[in-house]
Amino acid sequence: MSIQTQHTDTIAAIATATGGGVGIVRVSGKNLLPLAQEISHKQNISPRKAEFCSFFDEQNEVLDQGLLLFFPAPHSFTGEDVIELHGHGGSVVLNLLLQRVLQLGARMAEAGEFSRRAFLNGKMDLAQAESVADLIAASGEKAARMAARSLSGVFSHKINNLLRKLIDLRMLVEAVMDFPEEDEDFLQNANISKQIKDLKAEIEAIFATARQGAVLREGLHIVLVGAPNVGKSSLLNALSGEDTAIVTDIAGTTRDMVREQILIDGVPVFITDTAGLRQPTDIVEQKGIERGLSTAKNADAVLILSESKQALSDETAQLLADIPQEIQRIFVENKIDKTGEEPKLLNNNNEIKIKLSAKTGAGLNLLKQVLLEIVGSTPNDEGLFLARTRHLEALQQAMNELDNALIYTQQNDLLAEHLRHTQNELGKITGEFSPDDLLGEIFSRFCIGK
Ligand SMILES: Nc1nc2c(ncn2[C@@H]2O[C@H](COP(=O)(O)OP(=O)(O)OP(=O)(O)O)[C@@H](O)[C@H]2O)c(=O)[nH]1
Numbered sequence: 001m002s003i004q005t006q007h008t009d010t011i012a013a014i015a016t017a018t019g020g021g022v023g024i025v026r027v028s029g030k031n032l033l034p035l036a037q038e039i040s041h042k043q044n045i046s047p048r049k050a051e052f053c054s055f056f057d058e059q060n061e062v063l064d065q066g067l068l069l070f071f072p073a074p075h076s077f078t079g080e081d082v083i084e085l086h087g088h089g090g091s092v093v094l095n096l097l098l099q100r101v102l103q104l105g106a107r108m109a110e111a112g113e114f115s116r117r118a119f120l121n122g123k124m125d126l127a128q129a130e131s132v133a134d135l136i137a138a139s140g141e142k143a144a145r146m147a148a149r150s151l152s153g154v155f156s157h158k159i160n161n162l163l164r165k166l167i168d169l170r171m172l173v174e175a176v177m178d179f180p181e182e183d184e185d186f187l188q189n190a191n192i193s194k195q196i197k198d199l200k201a202e203i204e205a206i207f208a209t210a211r212q213g214a215v216l217r218e219g220l221h222i223v224l225v226g227a228p229n230v231g232k233s234s235l236l237n238a239l240s241g242e243d244t245a246i247v248t249d250i251a252g253t254t255r256d257m258v259r260e261q262i263l264i265d266g267v268p269v270f271i272t273d274t275a276g277l278r279q280p281t282d283i284v285e286q287k288g289i290e291r292g293l294s295t296a297k298n299a300d301a302v303l304i305l306s307e308s309k310q311a312l313s314d315e316t317a318q319l320l321a322d323i324p325q326e327i328q329r330i331f332v333e334n335k336i337d338k339t340g341e342e343p344k345l346l347n348n349n350n351e352i353k354i355k356l357s358a359k360t361g362a363g364l365n366l367l368k369q370v371l372l373e374i375v376g377s378t379p380n381d382e383g384l385f386l387a388r389t390r391h392l393e394a395l396q397q398a399m400n401e402l403d404n405a406l407i408y409t410q411q412n413d414l415l416a417e418h419l420r421h422t423q424n425e426l427g428k429i430t431g432e433f434s435p436d437d438l439l440g441e442i443f444s445r446f447c448i449g450k
């Protein structure tokens with residue numbers, strides 16, 4: 001069934017997590033006043049006003065008491081009639097209330113269906129709808145604040161601004177195509193190339209911010225690698241403040257990956273400790289090392305550990321050669337307490353080196369600071385918004401299309417075509433040009449009741 005034809009029936013779901021003091025059953029559909037009257041036995045229900053009432057079952061027995069809220073269309077979250085029944089939060093009583101609403105003609109809402117209706121009824125665009133899910137799932141305070149910013153339209157506003165400029169440009173080009181004999185030099189005079197370059201620069205800036213937002217949404221993934229016994233597991237434990245990984249002075253202690261999630265300044269960071277790199281002594285160790293390698297290849301950053309004043313092992317140098325260039329490398333020289341060095345952060349041509357001690361904790365703050373810099377998280381990150389990989393891809397494609405457009409500034413038909421593609425790509429972010437199956441995919445990842 002296509003999404004467009006789905007949103008005529010009445011949907012209902014428990015909108016709150018179970019076990020709280022108050023629980024909410026939410027209903028959305030057309031013409032819901034009779035349902036509200038039936039369940040509450042009240043005839044006069046004022047829009048958007050909390051009504052204290054009893055909720056009744058079909059035998060006119062009281063199921064629960066609470067507040068009823070009625071939001072007539074179009075002034076509601078979904079843009080349809082919405083009813084909220086605020087009862088007690090126990091899961092049994094909430095389910096009874098939900099059953100009663102289903103009996104009165106509603107069906108169970110699918111995951112994300114309320115938000116999908118809000119999107120389809122023009123209450124919010126796709127980027128905003130996605131930020132609803134992100135706000136609920138936010139793993140840290142920063143991510144939550146940024147999701148709230150996206151929800152309020154900061155990101156969408158930037159995209160719509162770009163779209164407006166792009167449409168102006170397309171109108172110019174298409175006008176010249178329609179009346180070529182009148183405006184031979186018109187495009188030259190309008191300096192189309194410069195306008196395209198300016199637009200691309202704007203997208204680039206938004207891309208940079210969006211990428212930070214995407215990292216914050218997903219969290220920063222870092223992997224600890226290095227020779228046996230350099231202190232990888234000790235560093236994991238020091239960062240997390242827990243004894244998660246086993247630490248011994250036996251080389252080859254860690255044989256499988258150990259993961260831990262921490263928050264640095266509200267930013268979620270996922271740390272993976274790996275088996276020390278050396279010629280494996282058995283198949284278990286070999287598998288452990290292989291897994292570590294493949295995780296490192298997909299990380300946002302790898303921390304390459306060595307002991308202070310000692311060279312990298314051959315195996316570690318080999319691993320470095322295998323890791324894609326775009327993955328940030330941070331060289332950590334551990335155990336400075338043994339050599340008596342001071343904690344230090346060195347940055348030579350983007351080669352970052354940190355001297356620290358996992359044992360005493362000296363220099364750990366320098367490492368945390370570097371990790372936050374990778375996320376681009378500055379104390380003042382007001383302009384940031386939460387973004388998804390999907391958004392980054394669309395922005396990247398839009399930039400590619402503008403590059404193509406720049407090649408064809410002398411060939412109006414091809415120029416027009418690439419500008420049209422650019423607009424399609426940007427439109428995917430706000431949902432203007434998103435096909436049904438993509439929408440289904442996006443909303444199915446929401447929770448029920450949202
Ligand atoms: N003095 C000192 N000792 C450390 C420090 N960090 C780790 N160690 C010691 O070094 C030894 C190895 O530490 P681990 O954390 O197990 O090293 P690893 O890199 O995880 O080793 P594998 O799991 O075998 O690859 C242990 O005896 C630790 O106590 C440090 O900063 N200073």
Ligand SMILES: [Mg+2]
Pocket residue numbers: 232233234245246253254273274276
């Ligand atoms: Mg270890």
